Amino acid sequence: MLADIRPNEEHAKKFVVRTPMCTSVQVGQQMSEHEVNTNPVVLINRGVLHTEGGWPKEIDCTEIEQVIRYRKRQEKDEHYIRAVVALCASAEEVIKENNAIDIYEQYWEGETEEYATEAPTAHSLTQLLDPSPSRRGTQYMCWHPDGSRRVAVAYSTLEFQRQVESGPSDSYVWDLGSPAQPEATLSATSPLISLNFNPKDPQVLGGGQINGQFVVFDMRRGSADVDATPIEKSHRGPVHDFAWLQSETGTEAMTVSSDGRVLWWDTRRLGEPRDELALAEWGVASGALSGAVSLDYSPAAGPTKFLVGTEPGSVLLCNREAETPADRIGASYSGHHGPVYGLARSPFYPNFFVSCGDWTARVWNEDLHTPLITTAYHTAHITSVHWSPTRPSVFFSARADGMLDAWDYYLNSQTAPALSMQVADCALTSLRVHENGGLIAVGCADGTTSVLQLSSSLVDLQPGETAATLAMLERELAREKILEKAQKEDKVRARKTSPAVVAPDEPHEVPTAAAEAETTADSSDDIAQLEKEFSESTI
Amino acid sequence: MDDTAFVEEAMKRIHSHRGVRGTVVVNGDGIPIRTTLDRDEANQYAALASQLTSRARRAVKNLAAGAASEVEDELQVVRVRSKKHEVIILPDFDKNREFMLIVIQDPSAHQPLFSEKLAG
Numbered sequence: 001m002l003a004d005i006r007p008n009e010e011h012a013k014k015f016v017v018r019t020p021m022c023t024s025v026q027v028g029q030q031m032s033e034h035e036v037n038t039n040p041v042v043l044i045n046r047g048v049l050h051t052e053g054g055w056p057k058e059i060d061c062t063e064i065e066q067v068i069r070y071r072k073r074q075e076k077d078e079h080y081i082r083a084v085v086a087l088c089a090s091a092e093e094v095i096k097e098n099n100a101i102d103i104y105e106q107y108w109e110g111e112t113e114e115y116a117t118e119a120p121t122a123h124s125l126t127q128l129l130d131p132s133p134s135r136r137g138t139q140y141m142c143w144h145p146d147g148s149r150r151v152a153v154a155y156s157t158l159e160f161q162r163q164v165e166s167g168p169s170d171s172y173v174w175d176l177g178s179p180a181q182p183e184a185t186l187s188a189t190s191p192l193i194s195l196n197f198n199p200k201d202p203q204v205l206g207g208g209q210i211n212g213q214f215v216v217f218d219m220r221r222g223s224a225d226v227d228a229t230p231i232e233k234s235h236r237g238p239v240h241d242f243a244w245l246q247s248e249t250g251t252e253a254m255t256v257s258s259d260g261r262v263l264w265w266d267t268r269r270l271g272e273p274r275d276e277l278a279l280a281e282w283g284v285a286s287g288a289l290s291g292a293v294s295l296d297y298s299p300a301a302g303p304t305k306f307l308v309g310t311e312p313g314s315v316l317l318c319n320r321e322a323e324t325p326a327d328r329i330g331a332s333y334s335g336h337h338g339p340v341y342g343l344a345r346s347p348f349y350p351n352f353f354v355s356c357g358d359w360t361a362r363v364w365n366e367d368l369h370t371p372l373i374t375t376a377y378h379t380a381h382i383t384s385v386h387w388s389p390t391r392p393s394v395f396f397s398a399r400a401d402g403m404l405d406a407w408d409y410y411l412n413s414q415t416a417p418a419l420s421m422q423v424a425d426c427a428l429t430s431l432r433v434h435e436n437g438g439l440i441a442v443g444c445a446d447g448t449t450s451v452l453q454l455s456s457s458l459v460d461l462q463p464g465e466t467a468a469t470l471a472m473l474e475r476e477l478a479r480e481k482i483l484e485k486a487q488k489e490d491k492v493r494a495r496k497t498s499p500a501v502v503a504p505d506e507p508h509e510v511p512t513a514a515a516e517a518e519t520t521a522d523s524s525d526d527i528a529q530l531e532k533e534f535s536e537s538t539i
Numbered sequence: 540m541d542d543t544a545f546v547e548e549a550m551k552r553i554h555s556h557r558g559v560r561g562t563v564v565v566n567g568d569g570i571p572i573r574t575t576l577d578r579d580e581a582n583q584y585a586a587l588a589s590q591l592t593s594r595a596r597r598a599v600k601n602l603a604a605g606a607a608s609e610v611e612d613e614l615q616v617v618r619v620r621s622k623k624h625e626v627i628i629l630p631d632f633d634k635n636r637e638f639m640l641i642v643i644q645d646p647s648a649h650q651p652l653f654s655e656k657l658a659g
Contacts, residue, residue, distance in 0.1 A: 075573065094642075095558075
């Protein structure tokens with residue numbers, strides 16, 4: 001024996017039983033690949049039309065007698081009889097099953113209405129690439145008015161000194177079912193910067209060209225335009241936006257351009273504009289016109305009323321059928337520090353509209369000259385804005401740094417977007433929401449158009465949303481009105497105390513019914529009460 | 540002559556059920572032998588259903604081969620439910636002479652829904 005090691009009682013006492021546990025050890029370095037570049041797959045659609053065939057060689061299937069004789073012979077076949085009788089028996093079972101119970105029945109349909117709890121998301125459905133070799137931006141998009149998944153996209157370059165005279169000027173109509181190839185080509189004489197389907201006849205499209213002409217396409221009659229306005233009577237600047245008007249014939253349209261004019265056309269006779277309006281602003285010396293960059297025409301607000309966003313940064317509320325020509329430009333809403341690139345009336349409350357310019361998007365009411373809600377200043381310009389057609393409290397804005405923001409004033413806050421998504425690495429130029437609310441097309445400066453599918457929380461109308469959003473907007477409206485009144489009173493008081501100093505008139509101050517309202521007693525009380533209401537409603 | 544009467548009888552039975560809109564009997568070449576639909580529609584059903592069935596049959600066979608089972612598997616029925624109809628395709632693969640019965644049924648036509656039953 002070499003050694004005798006006795007068990008140590010002391011050590012045995014120190015022994016601790018360890019509860020079972022699992023650990024894992026990784027020795028090798030973890031590696032993973034995140035990105036992969038693949039070649040674009042070019043798909044071509046082919047179809048085969050098969051009408052009738054499979055007949056034996058000696059039988060001509062167009063000869064009815066031969067066909068009948070062949071069938072008779074087949075029906076006499078013993079095997080046929082046996083097979084069909086057996087099959088009929090088993091078919092009967094299936095039919096009886098179907099008649100006994102509807103296994104696809106929806107049991108609790110429309111029973112419970114609940115708030116969406118999932119976080120809003122969006123995922124890219126498809127990308128439409130500009131097929132032409134030159135680099136052009138997506139300028140304007142329009143969904144097919146009958147709700148199908150088709151979108152018309154106008155391509156052009158608006159950047160200074162980058163416009164090429166001989167460059168391609170085709171724009172396309174895409175079907176999302178076959179994103180590899182455009183469904184139709186629209187060959188304009190000059191690149192298009194606005195494009196809209198005619199809502200009465202979706203085969204007809206109107207386009208605003210960079211050279212100021214308004215052209216009409218008919219998809220049934222080839223890719224070239226079927227009619228165009230004469231260049232000497234058209235706009236002298238790019239037709240930044242246009243709208244088809246609500247009329248019996250569906251042939252009337254209005255165009256706006258950076259030359260500061262609004263022109264009305266009838267496509268049955270494009271030789272001359274039907275009407276003209278010069279966009280002269282309040283307080284600006286006559287002759288100086290504001291170039292228009294955006295237009296909103298919503299029949300819900302009135303068939304003759306429209307909103308124009310101008311290059312100096314104001315929104316003009318116009319009425320074509322005003323009593324006097326001077327009243328045709330009814331009101332001006334200033335606040336943006338740059339051109340108003342996007343303008344959209346709310347589809348639920350026609351008095352409220354959203355605009356975007358500089359670095360913010362703002363929500364306005366027609367009666368008030370200050371914005372109700374202003375988003376925080378972003379680091380990039382906002383280029384386009386649109387309301388959701390299905391949820392009154394949701395709108396979308398596209399930014400020049402490639403981000404798409406979805407704002408939800410009902411389920412989310414007013415201060416931060418409910419969803420911010422990096423759609424592209426380049427600037428986004430435009431966005432359009434499909435009429436069912438679930439799809440959104442986003443145009444980029446590099447010529448791609450991304451189509452995104454929104455999650456249901458951004459699409460489905462929430463319980464009580466319509467009333468609550470209206471109450472929220474009206475509360476903001478009342479608050480702004482009281483603030484405006486208080487400001488006026490302060491000014492009057494200041495004038496009284498120091499009569500020597502004459503306050504200069506603000507250039508954008510326009511008298512309205514709201515501002516002219518009698519200055520009643522303490523408005524500070526009103527503010528206090530309103531703030532109390534506000535805090536109560538937010539709890 | 541008796542035998543063809545069996546076929547007539549069986550077909551009559553099928554048509555006596557609720558919601559049955561039409562039947563087509565197709566042979567192995569995809570020719571509609573006997574039908575209650577008009578010619579174009581019958582051709583359409585015959586062409587599409589025979590393609591679908593042959594693919595489904597191949598799928599079933601491949602699955603059975605993957606499972607390495609002793610017994611050879613065979614496609615029994617293809618039921619295609621759409622918003623409007625249910626298309627029941629019953630193939631019969633016997634030797635080389637195949638036949639196929641297509642029944643087009645409208646299952647919602649006469650069926651009281653669960654909710655309707657509750658209301659009633």
